[in-house]
Amino acid sequence: MLKIKKGGVHPQDEKKSTAGKKIEFLPVPSRLFIPLRQHIGEPAVPVVKVGDIVKKGQMIAESPDGRGTPVHSSTSGKVAETGNCMHPIYGLSPCIVIESDGLDEWQENLLTERSYENINVPELIDIIFKNGIVGMGGAAFPTHIKLSPPKDKKIDMLIVNGAECEPYLTSDYRMMIEFPDEIIKGILIVMKILNINKCFIGIEDNKPEAIRLMTEKCKGTPIQVAELETRYPQGAEKMMIKVITGREVPSGKLPMDVGCVVQNVSTLKAVTDAVEKNIPLIERVVTVAGKTVQSPKNLMVRIGSTFKDMFEYCGGFSGKNGKIIMGGPMMGMAQVNVDSAVIKAASGIVAIAEDDVDYQTERACIRCGRCVEACTMGLRPNILSILSEKGQHQTAQTDYDLMDCVECGCCYYVCPARRTIVHYIRQSKAKNSMLRAASKTGSK
Amino acid sequence: MDPKDNSVNKQTPERLIVTSSPHVHDTESVTKIMWIVNLALLPAVIFSVINFGLPALITMLICIIGSVACEAAVQYWRKKEITVRDGSAVLTGLLLAMCLPAGIPWYIPLIGSFAAIGIAKHTMGGLGHNVFNPAHIGRAFVMASYPVAMTTWAVTRIGMKGDFAGAMSKISSLDAVTGATPLGILKQQGYRALVDSFGGQAAMYKSLLIGNRGGSLGETSAILLLLGGFVLIAKKYIKWQVPVVMIGTVGLLTWILGGKVDGKVVLFTGDPILHMISGGLIIGAFFMATDMVTTPMTTKGQILFAAGCGVITVLIRLYGGYPEGVCYSILLMNAFTPLIDRYIFPKKFGSIPEPARR
Numbered sequence: 045m046l047k048i049k050k051g052g053v054h055p056q057d058e059k060k061s062t063a064g065k066k067i068e069f070l071p072v073p074s075r076l077f078i079p080l081r082q083h084i085g086e087p088a089v090p091v092v093k094v095g096d097i098v099k100k101g102q103m104i105a106e107s108p109d110g111r112g113t114p115v116h117s118s119t120s121g122k123v124a125e126t127g128n129c130m131h132p133i134y135g136l137s138p139c140i141v142i143e144s145d146g147l148d149e150w151q152e153n154l155l156t157e158r159s160y161e162n163i164n165v166p167e168l169i170d171i172i173f174k175n176g177i178v179g180m181g182g183a184a185f186p187t188h189i190k191l192s193p194p195k196d197k198k199i200d201m202l203i204v205n206g207a208e209c210e211p212y213l214t215s216d217y218r219m220m221i222e223f224p225d226e227i228i229k230g231i232l233i234v235m236k237i238l239n240i241n242k243c244f245i246g247i248e249d250n251k252p253e254a255i256r257l258m259t260e261k262c263k264g265t266p267i268q269v270a271e272l273e274t275r276y277p278q279g280a281e282k283m284m285i286k287v288i289t290g291r292e293v294p295s296g297k298l299p300m301d302v303g304c305v306v307q308n309v310s311t312l313k314a315v316t317d318a319v320e321k322n323i324p325l326i327e328r329v330v331t332v333a334g335k336t337v338q339s340p341k342n343l344m345v346r347i348g349s350t351f352k353d354m355f356e357y358c359g360g361f362s363g364k365n366g367k368i369i370m371g372g373p374m375m376g377m378a379q380v381n382v383d384s385a386v387i388k389a390a391s392g393i394v395a396i397a398e399d400d401v402d403y404q405t406e407r408a409c410i411r412c413g414r415c416v417e418a419c420t421m422g423l424r425p426n427i428l429s430i431l432s433e434k435g436q437h438q439t440a441q442t443d444y445d446l447m448d449c450v451e452c453g454c455c456y457y458v459c460p461a462r463r464t465i466v467h468y469i470r471q472s473k474a475k476n477s478m479l480r481a482a483s484k485t486g487s488k
Numbered sequence: 489m490d491p492k493d494n495s496v497n498k499q500t501p502e503r504l505i506v507t508s509s510p511h512v513h514d515t516e517s518v519t520k521i522m523w524i525v526n527l528a529l530l531p532a533v534i535f536s537v538i539n540f541g542l543p544a545l546i547t548m549l550i551c552i553i554g555s556v557a558c559e560a561a562v563q564y565w566r567k568k569e570i571t572v573r574d575g576s577a578v579l580t581g582l583l584l585a586m587c588l589p590a591g592i593p594w595y596i597p598l599i600g601s602f603a604a605i606g607i608a609k610h611t612m613g614g615l616g617h618n619v620f621n622p623a624h625i626g627r628a629f630v631m632a633s634y635p636v637a638m639t640t641w642a643v644t645r646i647g648m649k650g651d652f653a654g655a656m657s658k659i660s661s662l663d664a665v666t667g668a669t670p671l672g673i674l675k676q677q678g679y680r681a682l683v684d685s686f687g688g689q690a691a692m693y694k695s696l697l698i699g700n701r702g703g704s705l706g707e708t709s710a711i712l713l714l715l716g717g718f719v720l721i722a723k724k725y726i727k728w729q730v731p732v733v734m735i736g737t738v739g740l741l742t743w744i745l746g747g748k749v750d751g752k753v754v755l756f757t758g759d760p761i762l763h764m765i766s767g768g769l770i771i772g773a774f775f776m777a778t779d780m781v782t783t784p785m786t787t788k789g790q791i792l793f794a795a796g797c798g799v800i801t802v803l804i805r806l807y808g809g810y811p812e813g814v815c816y817s818i819l820l821m822n823a824f825t826p827l828i829d830r831y832i833f834p835k836k837f838g839s840i841p842e843p844a845r846r
């Protein structure tokens with residue numbers, strides 16, 4: 045078993061309520077709010093207008109420069125409106141509203157049957173791009189870009205992230221249990237694209253069933269399963285690379301700088317669907333969990349369904365909610381309301397009961413050093429938080445490695461003074477990037 | 489919702505809390521930590537009350553009430569949130585009391601607690617900002633002001649020969665007799681005289697461990713203090729390395745340097761056990777050198793801190809003017825804490841050279 049060498053925390057995993065349940069299909073809602081920002085960067089540009097009839101899988105927004113990803117209609121129907129809807133990360137932001145006609149008809153020329161072996165690499169990358177695939181683990185980085193590293197970066201290993209170290213979330217776990225063949229096919233496709241023959245699937249040891257199944261399915265392939273200690277943030281890219289290969293991504297660099305590409309299991313399933321069946325990314329598995337959710341589930345959800353649709357399908361709430369979070373409770377985004385639409389990177393939505401929200405007020409740092417010990421990046425979070433409080437954001441960056449923080453939240457999790465360290469760090473980062481932007485325009 | 493925002497769906501009005509991640513926390517808090525440290529001291533506290541009787545209890549109450557009142561007053565005056573319920577002022581009071589002799593005139597503990605809380609803690613900005621351990625500043629303050637009262641040791645009720653039952657029957661009589669601490673006897677009269685005063689080496693160790701001998705309130709029961717220390721280690725509030733290194737350093741150095749034959753130092757003949765279990769070393773090593781606020785943040789830094797405390801303690805005990813040096817050693821090392829933290833910190837992730845690749 046492989047372990048994180050320094051730091052990390054072990055929050056209650058809370059996965060019991062959904063881990064054993066088969067993925068269910070959420071009925072297609074009558075109105076889908078499909079956000080145009082499905083990836084890091086600029087939103088996609090609409091290619092349909094209000095009143096157009098669209099089919100399921102039809103492209104409704106494109107990425108003209110190829111640095112983003114196109115967006116597809118998740119069902120068949122009519123473009124009812126365009127405007128702003130609640131995006132789980134960016135708040136009100138552009139979206140296209142599709143009014144379902146209830147037929148759920150595929151666009152023709154999709155659903156082909158083909159084998160990746162007969163398709164050459166540039167074409168594979170193009171297929172992945174055209175089908176709008178992004179990292180589904182949470183980062184939403186366009187997959188076709190990740191799979192075409194610059195020539196000078198020699199990639200020798202694919203690492204598949206099945207750690208799912210966030211509490212509550214079981215969507216990746218269910219993917220591994222229910223779609224192991226698709227995931228492995230996806231791995232082989234990516235290995236062909238990158239022209240490598242080494243791959244590890246990292247799975248935490250609190251998912252023995254997934255480890256067993258994947259090990260069995262990997263027999264006869266060059267893919268190996270790596271059993272990881274259950275410890276947050278095991279699923280963070282840099283941690284996973286370090287734990288499995290011993291390589292440390294240098295500060296400010298990317299996984300490809302140490303020859304690795306990391307992909308999430310759900311993304312790989314989407315890659316298989318895109319390549320072998322020409323199905324664009326229009327649905328994903330989302331864990332709906334939390335104490336107040338009547339019957340927590342894993343749902344196969346069309347992109348653009350709202351959180352409300354999903355909670356209603358899960359029987360509504362049994363008590364008062366304090367927070368609704370997209371993603372896991374360690375790194376997820378707190379939502380303003382339940383109208384947010386599901387995006388491609390939404391691995392789960394978690395309801396936290398009002399009583400369970402931590403209301404303790406923050407106080408001065410008592411220098412206990414627990415955060416320093418918990419930080420897997422080897423930073424001094426307490427000093428970062430204090431500098432931010434004092435407004436010394438530049439010092440934080442130049443002397444205390446502000447930019448190396450991955451915002452994993454371990455430091456806040458252990459802080460007895462309940463300092464919202466991650467929030468302070470985000471503030472510093474934002475202030476510094478504003479400063480940088482200002483100095484750029486100033487020097488012009 | 490603002491009608492101009494051209495949002496396409498009607499927003500559900502619902503009161504949700506929106507904060508930065510993370511949204512979960514472990515169960516620790518400053519308050520919990522402080523009260524558990526207080527609790528860990530409790531066995532030793534109860535024992536010293538049995539041991540020294542009512543005067544001990546009164547000294548403790550004065551210290552605790554003085555500390556809490558002082559903290560509340562300062563925070564009220566500075567219009568800050570009053571945080572006396574977090575247990576940190578109580579802890580300071582208790583630790584201060586443990587550094588004082590029983591039966592000391594009532595105003596001395598009071599002055600001590602004002603020095604501890606008012607000067608050492610709140611002039612620096614309150615909990616978390618103080619550089620020096622408040623309880624030890626309080627003690628050093630009254631030590632400098634009232635040297636005689638501070639070295640007038642009450643004899644324990646249990647008696648030097650350790651007759652527990654007899655002691656319990658004497659509980660009503662409150663005659664605190666002036667006696668000397670073992671380290672005081674050692675300093676003034678030498679090792680032989682000390683052993684003789686207990687009637688043998690084994691008897692001496694036993695009585696030091698159990699606590700029936702002269703000294704300040706918290707110097708007296710090594711075993712019960714150890715018990716509290718183990719609780720703190722088990723709860724991960726303190727690191728085992730700190731007391732082990734500090735006590736170990738004292739033991740090692742006193743073994744090497746502490747032995748005297750006919751007034752001349754002979755190396756490697758000292759009595760490490762005597763030094764390790766006497767004086768304020770145990771309480772200092774488990775409860776003061778591990779104080780979160782005034783010691784380094786990293787384990788490595790804390791080990792260095794503990795070793796420094798050990799060395800200074802031995803220097804004072806063997807070569808200084810005082811028989812006991814734990815308090816000053818910790819205060820001196822507190823002053824080095826910022827320096828240690830400046831140079832000892834974790835290695836940043838991504839700073840190791842890239843391993844060779846095929």
Ligand code: SF4
Binds near residue numbers: 418423452
């Ligand atoms: S959020 Fe940043 S500072 Fe805090 S533990 Fe994670 S990497 Fe370290």
Ligand code: SF4
Binds near residue numbers: 410413415
């Ligand atoms: S965990 Fe909190 S109280 Fe402890 S050193 Fe870090 S910021 Fe300070």
